[in-house]
Amino acid sequence: MTKKVATLEKVSKTYGKDDLIVKALDNVNLEIYKGDYLAVMGASGSGKSTAMNIIGCLDRPSQGVYKLNGIPVENLSDDELADLRNQKLGFVFQQFHLLSDATALENVLLPMIYAGIDPLEREERAKNALDKVGLSERVNNRPNQLSGGQQQRVAIARAIINNPAILLADEPTGALDSKTTEDVLDLFDKLHESGITIVLVTHEDEVASRAKKIARFKDGKIIELKIKN
Ligand SMILES: Nc1ncnc2c1ncn2[C@@H]1O[C@H](COP(=O)(O)OP(=O)(O)OP(=O)(O)O)[C@@H](O)[C@H]1O
Numbered sequence: 001m002t003k004k005v006a007t008l009e010k011v012s013k014t015y016g017k018d019d020l021i022v023k024a025l026d027n028v029n030l031e032i033y034k035g036d037y038l039a040v041m042g043a044s045g046s047g048k049s050t051a052m053n054i055i056g057c058l059d060r061p062s063q064g065v066y067k068l069n070g071i072p073v074e075n076l077s078d079d080e081l082a083d084l085r086n087q088k089l090g091f092v093f094q095q096f097h098l099l100s101d102a103t104a105l106e107n108v109l110l111p112m113i114y115a116g117i118d119p120l121e122r123e124e125r126a127k128n129a130l131d132k133v134g135l136s137e138r139v140n141n142r143p144n145q146l147s148g149g150q151q152q153r154v155a156i157a158r159a160i161i162n163n164p165a166i167l168l169a170d171e172p173t174g175a176l177d178s179k180t181t182e183d184v185l186d187l188f189d190k191l192h193e194s195g196i197t198i199v200l201v202t203h204e205d206e207v208a209s210r211a212k213k214i215a216r217f218k219d220g221k222i223i224e225l226k227i228k229n
């Protein structure tokens, strides 16, 4: 049986209070299995990023239970959540979020420094990861010396460096042209084939078509879960 990596059980998330209350997520149930490649779709404001923030332990549910590797996150302290993010989750964002003063190599090293990995090992792992994303010639370049697609590949290398249980990507191709989008999607395909679990938010059908499951959000609810065979 495939292992469950994460579950949202009747998760709701509300912002604000009284008559200004916004229900960003409304009683959402979702199961993420090891090896899944899930695309999250839906109109602007439908709750996609809110769901990603909960899956990524950047935020906690207002109601309901979120479990990562079977453990409910609600009882964890902020420090414990930060450790969990570092060790179990990888993040990729539309705007890359790389450190501008650091080289590609240094950006990829960072999560391993937080994780306390031995310097020699982390250097070797970072170089391997940059090789995996096709950037072995660019290890010493800073972000402003790299194209958008190359910057995103550095961000992807950084996201997978601690072998995360889930790679989370919120509009990872939103700032890229169509050719570069294809390259980044090919890379996600390769990572998925190597066994990495991917959850990706996108507005684009072309991007979602690469995924094996599509969850469609509307008004904070999942209105459709499509599973391809
Ligand atoms: N920090 C916040 N405070 C108040 N309301 C919020 C906050 N974050 C999100 N919301 C509201 O929650 C709802 C869902 O937002 P969310 O960011 O999850 O949408 P989204 O599907 O990611 O949209 P987009 O496609 O535009 O990124 C929206 O109505 C939004 O305005």
Ligand SMILES: [Mg+2]
Pocket: 048, 049, 050
């Ligand atoms: Mg969003």
